[in-house]
Amino acid sequence: MGKPLINVAILGAGRIAHHMAETLVKMAADPRYSTLVAPYAVAARDGDRARAFADQYGFPVSYGSYEELVADPNVDLVYIATPHSLHAEQGKLCVQAGKAALVEKSFAANAAQARDLLDAAESAGVLVTEAIWTRYMPSRAMIDEIVDAGLIGEVKSVSADLSYPVSFKARMTDPALAGGALLDVGVYPLNFIDMVMRGRTPERVASTFVPYETGVDASSSTTLVYGDGTMAVATSSMLTVGDRLGLIRGSEGYVTCENINNVERVDIWNKDHKLVASREVPEQLTGYEYEVASAARALLDGRTECPEMPHADTLRIMELMDSIRALWDVKFPFE
Incomplete structure (x- = not known):
């Protein structure tokens, strides 16, 4: 006050x-x-x-x-x-x-x-x-606490999807406006993975995409491999309805995050695929x-800068998306 x-x-x-x-x-x-x-x-x-x-x-x-x-x-x-x-x-x-x-x-x-x-x-x-x-939401700390507590053992695999049918929006398909699924919806799976991996830079990146008729990316899948062997997969599309699911897999179990774009619930599962705990995200105004x-x-x-999204994190994600587009050979007209 x-x-x-x-x-x-x-x-x-x-x-x-x-x-x-x-x-x-x-x-x-x-x-x-x-x-x-x-x-x-x-x-x-x-x-x-x-x-x-x-x-x-x-x-x-x-x-x-x-x-x-x-x-x-x-x-x-x-x-x-x-x-x-x-x-x-x-x-x-x-x-x-x-x-x-x-x-x-x-x-x-x-x-x-x-x-x-x-x-x-x-x-x-x-x-x-x-x-x-998603970088500022309470769900981020909840997920970190679960992973840090060792409830699923050693994390070795992560996946995240965000897909919405939004190709009818002009800004999504216009290369001059930096259109495409990657910068709009694909940025969320990459950030989800980056948060789980605590900002580590992947050693290898492989990616494939389906172009829209204007040349921007319509759908894509990107695989990130980290130095300790952890593999992460990010998928996104502006053509389909996706499951919006985030999965963190460990040696003793796994975590499911409902809706990586605005996490609603975090579930913890054991080796036998039995639900051992479920955590609801606090009620919010809008997020x-x-x-x-x-x-x-x-x-x-x-x-x-803000501690939840320092400049180094912003630059790392932007550089990652640049490298993904380079693999696709996709450039915007102003580049």
Whole structure:
């Protein structure tokens, strides 16, 4: 109690921006967060659209340009909710204006863009962090505790899938917007595996994909092999309904995680495939509140990154996705 409010602004007014607006309104009404963050402003390239968005959620301010948003001295933290290809450019716009930025995943279109933005943020001493919500959720600590307790023995295999039929969305199929399943849904299985493996870099990567008619990836499967022999498989698609399942297999049993995109339940199974424990994830507002709260607290503490998703982790995932696309020989037009 008593901490200063962080005024949060949303850059962009698409579908994910609406989810964030709902989150901010709920946080402002929740005693756990009401003295930490406040929904303040939204910006879109269309001023009427921005005004309608602000009116819908009760935001006091709206702007018809991103430049006006970052020039507002009352804005503390900007949530960037635009296509992947624009994240680096808009992140730098925030940094140059001295505004902290919470950048929606994927953080950028490639590792070079990500590195450029993070270098600019570090040089300016401005907070920039990636908004991949699974990194901030309580389920992450729950899974780590189960693995660390040795309940399934030594981990030797991990798999994760996230697939949704979303090829009807223009940004998903447009190469100029860094479209494709990998950067949008495929990033979640890779992050799930990376969290289980505690950020270790795989020694070998093999991958295959099915292209969409525009040349971006429609579906893919990637195998990661680590130095101790642990093998992990990540699958994703924008054409199919997937099981969203995360599996962590050990020498004494295995763990199943229902919905790696927003873990609902974690089950522990023994060698005989008998359920020995089940852990429910705490009730949440929307799931986005954790990343917002972490960024707000980091900003108040004068930090330039969040502990749940430090810059090194963002860069490692971006570099991994670059290497996967290189195996496919898939490039975006601007690369």
